[in-house]
Amino acid sequence: MLRRVLIALTLPLFLAACGADNKWASDEAVRSVRYTSNEPTSISLITVIGLVRGEGGHTALLINGSQRVIFDPAGSFAHPRAPERQDVLYGVTPEMLNVYIDYHARNLPRERYYVTVDTVQVSPEVAEAALRAAQENGAVNKAFCAVGTSNVLHKVPGFEGAPGGFSPIRMRDWFLTLPGVQSTSYRDNDPRLVHGDLLRMKDGSIEAYDR
Template sequence: MLRRVLIALALPLFLAACGADNKWASDEAVRTARYVSEEQPSISLMTVIGLNRGEGGHSALLINGSQRVIFDPAGSFVHPRAPERHDVLYGITPAMRNVYIDYHARDLPGERYYVTVDTVPVSRETADIAIRAAEGNGPVNKAFCAVGTSKVLSATPGFQGAPGGFSPIRLRSWFLTLPGVRTEEYRDNDPRLVHGDLLKMNDGSLHAYDR
């Protein structure tokens, strides 16, 4: 009982960038958006990290297999050319990947985050297993992004040791021990990114649109 109380009290402190969604794009939208990359199949852990205290703000996966998708558990990112089904974003072209990263790499009052992208090369078969695990996971509750990310990784060959729990930082620390991992870091106004316009909607959510 005490453990449940402590978890309940701690949850508001975790994952400021995480949201909740239960979206289901149409078959036509997903089919039209499908993007196949010529890059080597891979699985990338994307971690949003606070600039001030180094706290974990969000965890997500960029998966490049028979198509490239982002598993964005409990994420708040929305784009008209990235249809979403239960936290899986389709149509992840190079530009869309950059818009997604740019959306999370913020240096605003009260919202100061940078993004790390840690990539491990895998076989096409392994990447597709990860995509199917993400598609079969279902929507993730608010503040459970690291939990959902770990669950998908744990269902993927070579990633079964992913630690559970609510900490994106702990999950990233484990991911960095994997063989062949390559790391990139992005901050606000990074010239490598396609900078998106963030439009605040009536419900307070932020929607990203590339210029």
């Protein structure tokens, strides 16, 4: 009886945690912010890592193809200049990428993380395959960021060996074995991420906004 009561009490919390965020920006919003980078086409794994214990806090994909987007599975990031459609963020200019990274690189009393960006150059065709896979994946359930990242990479030539499971660290360990990977890490207050008033502190949290 007690077990049934506990299940009844915890089930709503479990279901809430597993709910996907099905944001769907309009075609006009997505078109208006389209950004194409002059950098070589590439796929980057973004990993948020705990400063104290080294645990994986989040994983995402930066895809630089015919346009540059971030596949942010089950992510919490939101910005009016980066319209979202089922976990794909559009309008990822260099400034917006800085905002995204800085949002996750935190050194607060209860949230202490740094961010790594591991990049592999790929052909335009492979980059487009990754973009299509991210756009077709759909929104990812909360806490399933590594699973969502793996699902997308499995559909991309050369990345089919991505591990399954829930560990962003395991995903990064595998990604680092890919040929030609280049890595960069960012910490809170990194001077490379300075971008004026695009971020502000509010009640101990970090919020992205425009002035």
